[in-house]
Amino acid sequence: MSGMGAGRRAGSALLQDEPLIFELGGWDKSGVDFPPGEADGDTSDLAGLTRAAPPRLPGLSEPETLRHYVRLSQKNHAIDLALYPLGSCTMKHNPRLGEKMARLAGFADLHPLAPMSTVQGALQVMDALAHWLKTLTGMPAVALSPKAGAHGELCGLLAIRAAHEARGDGRKTVLAPTSAHGTNPATAAQAGYQVREIAQTADGRVDLADLAAKLDADVAAVMVTNPNTCGLFERDVLEIARLTHAAGAYFYCDGANFNAILGRVRPGDLGVDAMHINLHKTFSTPHGGGGPGAGPVVLSEALARFAPVPWIVHGKGGLELIEEPRGEAAAALGRMCAFHGQMGMFVRALAYMMSHGADGLRQVADDAVLAANYIKARLSPVMSAAFPDGPCMHEALFDDAWLEGTGVTTLDFAKAMIDAGFHPMTMYFPLVVHGAMLIEPTETEPKRELDRFCDALIELADAVRAGDVERFAGAPFTAPLRRLDETAAARRPRLKWTPQA
Amino acid sequence: MRYLPLTDTDRAEMLGVVGAASIEDLFVDVPAGARLAGPVDLPAHAGELAVERALGAMAALNRAAGAGPFFCGAGAYRHHTPASVDHIIQRSEFLTSYTPYQPEISQGTLQTLFEFQTQVAALTGLDVANASMYDGSTACAEAVLMAHRVTRRKGAVLSGGLHPHYAAATHTLAHSAGVVTRRLSAAVDDEAAVVEAIDADTACVVVQNPNVFGTVSDLAAIAQAAHAAGALMVVVTTEAVAFGLLKSPGEMGADIAVAEGQSIGNGLNFGGPYVGLFAAREALVRQMPGRLCGETVDAAGERGFVLTLSTREQHIRRDKATSNICTNSGLCALAFTIHASLLGGVGLASLAGLNHARGRALASALGAIDGVEILTPRMFNEVAVRLPKAAAAVVDALAARGVIAGVPFSRLDPAAGLDDVLLACATEMTTFEDIAALADALCTELAR
């Protein structure tokens, strides 16, 4: 059993138990010291506008704070512990150099609205990042401000919408494959479009005939992920682009799987008009338990002028931010958010890019694709690959055909992986495959860890075949908690702590 | 290459198992014309030292806020974060963990999110809060869309005191959903205009407190007017420390409260990553965007936490989701909750009191200068002043002499005709020497 602090319930040996901060007392305590006198100054100038009493929240001393959060941290799995096989999430190692660079005072202690002459280094970082992203994708423009991948998708679709509106063409439909990630239709709907689905062929790709049939004059954009969510490269991508453009529509590419083709293929060469890049996937900014992300969007010539502000331009006195849709940026679609984007993630991503270089980034794609194919080869004898013919890209997709009649579901199998020391792979996505299990190892796994992972899954698969259903139905047995009741959580939501009545 | 563990021996062995002659075989599906023959035209890999030098040189070109007198606010605030916060968020289990979709092995993240939600609900004075949004501006935009879903009305009135970037981001998102935002003219203290603008098609009014000019107001009358017309009141807070002193949005009748949480736990970082706070009345919970963490029990009856009410979200509801959001601001929300736990309610109240005291000292010093007029009638820690010259030029001149005087309003909204207005802010990090230096430099500059 590998090191997760597992194998025992919380409250013993190295795995401590820890209540909520609201259960530790401390209602009148604070772990921060202030200079005496000034903090309780005169607030009579705000009479009638102030709270009657301080917010009712507990405070912790520093020792209690460290205990609380260190104990809680022990209950989390993390990439630093083991391979995280989450498909389409690209859980690669997070270089600590990025953390060091982002914390330089010149980056961390910099206000977004400080005078331009005092922030030239920050603008240089943004300009350099833009250059790397444009060169890697072969696209002429990039919008840096979107705060996450989904935000980038929205930015791309809004640029497309602005482009249509500029020619007086009010198209109302977006096409996306049945295998698309949920953010694609959600984003299209948020951008004001109706979504229609494109069918998939038996070998997991976009059905060109169905696409051609649905590409009418009301289609504003086609949203395709490439490599797609089944982990396969869309062989007919050039034809997809050609058909899309011939119908007067734009080609949006979901760049979540860019890790597979980094340095090997440029989306700009495939006819893509807009593609968001998940810096927290491909360029390894930390996942942080769910965020923050960053989702810059590369844009084709046709869409470049609709990018949202701010834009970086090379002025006479140095780099400048254009923050209003005027002059050069007159056609800009407006603003996606306050300020300029996720600067902290730009620094980390740039450190990552500079460290790897053009040669290293190409090696990233090669090793990511090799690792996924290696896992596919080692596991295919015991599990059913969804698309067994031909290589996969950076992720390998299995379905639950091999579990038929065993009494074990994809969910059960995944929970048993926890007992083996691994975070479960992506389950039940993409929706087009039954009981999907999507595995993406990434390029930062040593062969030793890839083999450990495969050995563990093979052993589990053998246990399935041996009929040891309970091992799966009751799993996980060794995690701090087991099979939480999500039904109760949804039926009677308790979304905050309240004092016991 | 230090981040790529596979050796050439490993690669050869793995290719053998895969049954491919070379890595090229695995890219067989890529159209021949689209395959790059070699690496793209960018520099080759570099060691840590070289990268540190390159990025260090860029950082050195920036004038850090702490390098001298500094008075910028306008939506991002310089506060002191206790040393332990940064140590804790850099623990592997927090930094390199994933979204807590597998609750059995993510209780660290889930419990801290539950504590975060509880804190945000308490600070905003509302019933329920989510597990964070990207930032305050997108939270504001999503609040308007939520009000549209709840009331089924298509209009939104944006106060003239709302941060112009928030108004712009809201307009961008609302426009595509067919919601018409009406942004009132920039106004230091004119919430009455908001009331007048409400009509039968208003889904919500959006008011900011303190507003972008620093003004603190009682919003109860606006809440009443909005509710009487069947509309919701959305209250925006860009300076989270203000929650320690001012009446909460909930107390003033807000239906939805959004805020920028950056002031607590998170540094300036040139504008991001930040953390959006989002809270609402209980009855509206199913229309809320973003992740929600809830309490439950496990198979052995032990208390635990899970992501819940997920059917609102994109991965289930797809085109009928409340929003397209996938990520929250995870690590920034963690930093917020750690700092808030250290502060406690009494600590936050002290911090707010200290900020207010420094703000008043700043206003006092500026008001004493000939030709400078204080526009903000009631302030927390930020003040809008009218100068006898264009504020942008004054700020640039002072910057050249090492004093960052604040944000010219023209930087936020060039069309407002308020080019002579400067927004200046003081926090617990502002010393009296800093204030004196500003007053001195300003005096000299205005006398030219």
Added chain:
Amino acid sequence: MRFSKDHEWVEVAGETATIGISAYAAEQLGDVVFVELPEVGKTVKAGDPLAVVESVKAASDVFAPVGGVVAEVNGALSDTPETVNDQPEGTGWFVKITLADPGEASGLMDRPSYEAFLATL
């Protein structure tokens, strides 16, 4: 009681039709956590989306099997959505409609036909 191919049931009494989801549908859905009901007064035709029933992992549309005006909704479901699992064809009803065409329901399957239909799935 009559059934549609989408697994809704209809019980007609005079001009009023009570509508819910069949026991088969409730079982397929798993634990129901929430039901989103329409507004009273809403007009629907047969085949229009009428309600949404949510389990932890999915949200499914419920379509109107017959047309009319929504007269009443089962408010008790907001506190106890589990009623849909316990009594899907009884107290777990969703909506009562004032029928536009009182004879429309007769075009739907009776129980034996519905059960035969389920056997083919």
